[in-house]
Amino acid sequence: MPLARDVAEEVAKQYGVCIRPVPLKRLDTHTGLWEIIDVPCGATLEAKCPPCAKRNRHLRMAQCREGWHLDEEPTITPDEPDDEQRWLVEFRADVQTQRDQADQAGQDTADLDELISGLDEEINAAGMRGNVLGRTIPKRNRSTRRRQDAPELPKRKMINSTLGRTFESADGKTYRPSLFVTLTLPSYGKVNNGVPINPDTYDYARAARDALHFSKVVDRFVQNLRRVAGYDVQYFAAVEPQKRLAPHLHMAIRGTLPRAEIKQIAAATYHQVWWPAADRVVFEGDHLPVWEDGTGYLDPSTGEVLPTWDQALDRMDEPLHVIRFGVQVDVQGVLAGTPDADQCIRYLSKYLTKSLGDSLDPDDQAQRDHTARLAEALRFEPCSPTCPNWLRYGIQPKGAKPGMAPGQCRSKAHKPDHLGYAGRRVLVSRKWSNKTLAEHKQDRRTWVLEALGQTDEPPDPHRYVWKPVPAGDANVPPLAVRLLRSVHERQRWRAHMAQLQAQADGQDLSATEEVAA
Ligand SMILES: [Zn+2]
Ligand SMILES: [Zn+2]
Numbered sequence: 001m002p003l004a005r006d007v008a009e010e011v012a013k014q015y016g017v018c019i020r021p022v023p024l025k026r027l028d029t030h031t032g033l034w035e036i037i038d039v040p041c042g043a044t045l046e047a048k049c050p051p052c053a054k055r056n057r058h059l060r061m062a063q064c065r066e067g068w069h070l071d072e073e074p075t076i077t078p079d080e081p082d083d084e085q086r087w088l089v090e091f092r093a094d095v096q097t098q099r100d101q102a103d104q105a106g107q108d109t110a111d112l113d114e115l116i117s118g119l120d121e122e123i124n125a126a127g128m129r130g131n132v133l134g135r136t137i138p139k140r141n142r143s144t145r146r147r148q149d150a151p152e153l154p155k156r157k158m159i160n161s162t163l164g165r166t167f168e169s170a171d172g173k174t175y176r177p178s179l180f181v182t183l184t185l186p187s188y189g190k191v192n193n194g195v196p197i198n199p200d201t202y203d204y205a206r207a208a209r210d211a212l213h214f215s216k217v218v219d220r221f222v223q224n225l226r227r228v229a230g231y232d233v234q235y236f237a238a239v240e241p242q243k244r245l246a247p248h249l250h251m252a253i254r255g256t257l258p259r260a261e262i263k264q265i266a267a268a269t270y271h272q273v274w275w276p277a278a279d280r281v282v283f284e285g286d287h288l289p290v291w292e293d294g295t296g297y298l299d300p301s302t303g304e305v306l307p308t309w310d311q312a313l314d315r316m317d318e319p320l321h322v323i324r325f326g327v328q329v330d331v332q333g334v335l336a337g338t339p340d341a342d343q344c345i346r347y348l349s350k351y352l353t354k355s356l357g358d359s360l361d362p363d364d365q366a367q368r369d370h371t372a373r374l375a376e377a378l379r380f381e382p383c384s385p386t387c388p389n390w391l392r393y394g395i396q397p398k399g400a401k402p403g404m405a406p407g408q409c410r411s412k413a414h415k416p417d418h419l420g421y422a423g424r425r426v427l428v429s430r431k432w433s434n435k436t437l438a439e440h441k442q443d444r445r446t447w448v449l450e451a452l453g454q455t456d457e458p459p460d461p462h463r464y465v466w467k468p469v470p471a472g473d474a475n476v477p478p479l480a481v482r483l484l485r486s487v488h489e490r491q492r493w494r495a496h497m498a499q500l501q502a503q504a505d506g507q508d509l510s511a512t513e514e515v516a517a
Contacts, residue, residue: 008480008487013051017486018042020049023476027465036475038482057352060426064236064345067433068252069176069336073162074431092116095468113410151268154261156230162431164231164255178334179253180344183221183266185210185246186326194243195366204377207246209273209321211420212383212413214239214247217271217323218427224265229257237427240351245374247421250348252334254432259331266329272319276312278382282394283406289391291402297391309385309398352425375416380406383413383422 012019021038028035042052067074099112167175189202196202218237226233237251283289289297289306297306307315334341361367382389385398392406413422469476476482 005478005480008483011487012483015487015490016051016055017483017490018049018052019483020052021482021486023469023473023482025467025469027467029463029465036469038486053352057349060352061345061349063428063433064252064348065341067234067236067428068178068254068334068341068345070163070254070433071176074433092120098468151224151270153224153228153265153268155227159231162232162234162254164229164233176336177256178336178341179251179256179262180332180334181251181253181262182248182328182330183218183251184242184248184326184328185214186324188244188246191244194245195370196244199370199373202373204373205381207374208377208381208420210323211247211378212381212422213271213273213321213323214249214421215423215427216273217269217325218249220271221266221269221325222429224269225253225257225262228261228265229255231255232431234429234432235427236348236429236432238348238352239421239423239425239427241419245371245419247419250344252344252348256333259333262331263329266325267327270322270324273321273323274313274316275320275382275385276316276390276393276395278320278390278393280394281392283392288405289394289396291404293402296400297396297404299394306391306394306396308396308400309390312390312395371416371419374419375414378414378420381414381420383409383411387411 009019018038018040020041022041023036024039026035026037027033040052042048042056048056095112095115099109099116102109102112164176164178167177169175185207188196188204188207190197191202218239222233222235234254235251237249239247239249242248283300287300290300292298295305296308298304299306332340332344334344380389380392382393382397387409388397388404389406389409390397391404397404411422412418413420477485
């Protein structure tokens, strides 16, 4: 019944209830009962439904606000994984099993792969670092020639602090100024209203590579910033699309540096991509490398084995790409608790509910053409060492396997709604606030429970076992029913809160009356 479903969805949206819940089977080991629980999509998938995206945005704003102007060092202690983290990991393990089974059966694993990478991101965001499965990747020894050199910049002596300087005014007040910095990529050609004036000379290849490697130059900027600042600089940053479709970065920085120094650091920062050359097309169209079991990919005409990824790395003598920021660097000083600070926080979270390509206007033909040309440039650009596009340039991708073809990489970097940037949209340094996003969520929960007069007892982490629900499971009611059920829960919750509020107000009143008497 599509109509009922639409209505239920609208109602759910009004109540801020997830409209794409993921049903999971949960075993309560205390009672031995299996139950089907709807988990909000925002907790599992990367693509969140509008209500989940909105809730996530508010959490991010709270997180940003909390860390920006801290006046005490945050205490960072690795916590025991909480319930949410645990189920994420268990769910991740189950999906991995499903994926491996599908792969063995020769089925398409793209959806499951996407789910897994989304879960990994979510697990990291929930405050657990590193790879859950404990897989370690051996590091290659690079020749010293390929080392990333630190640029020439002033250096201060490092102090063990994350806070930055304070200033005293004449009347003895202490100020703790902070920064809001915007970094953009260089020009690829003149644009008008986000669209190249001359598409033929616009450097799409460079735009594509810069977008693909954007997160690395951001990392370098932070490294250099810390070296110059002389303290453990903390930041909360968001990656957003510009109208010309290049990613750019807004960054709230705790503490302050002279504007000129920030500009100097941005100008000196660069990142070299030490990958094999990908500028000469060797195979295309029907003329593609062929796979041979036990050997790898061969040249279809000569039978020669293509160099493997490691061989190609050993042979290269210059970086594939060097990425730098553009000359446009905006630096703004911000004081805690001012309207300026609030505006920056809103600005930082403005686009978080959208994907990079979402800001496009579908009726704007010039912009659509521009997007299509960038997507074409991204189509054959290698996005990672394992990208099948390496075959086009005569190199076997890392971990080469049968069935690979250039132009058919499934990584999201090539997808039009990512525009080359497949990294995280929010970058938060480890000592930003005392809390991870999961802890900010927990804060809100604790607050509500306290308001309800209930205690938030530490959950038994071994209480529940989670399992995925097979598609089409007859025990899962139709979506409309599930949505309305969640709405009902939310209504009950709100009514209860309102009642408690009224009671609390009443108590206050009687207390005042007592005093008056
Ligand atoms: Zn949702
Ligand atoms: Zn790729």
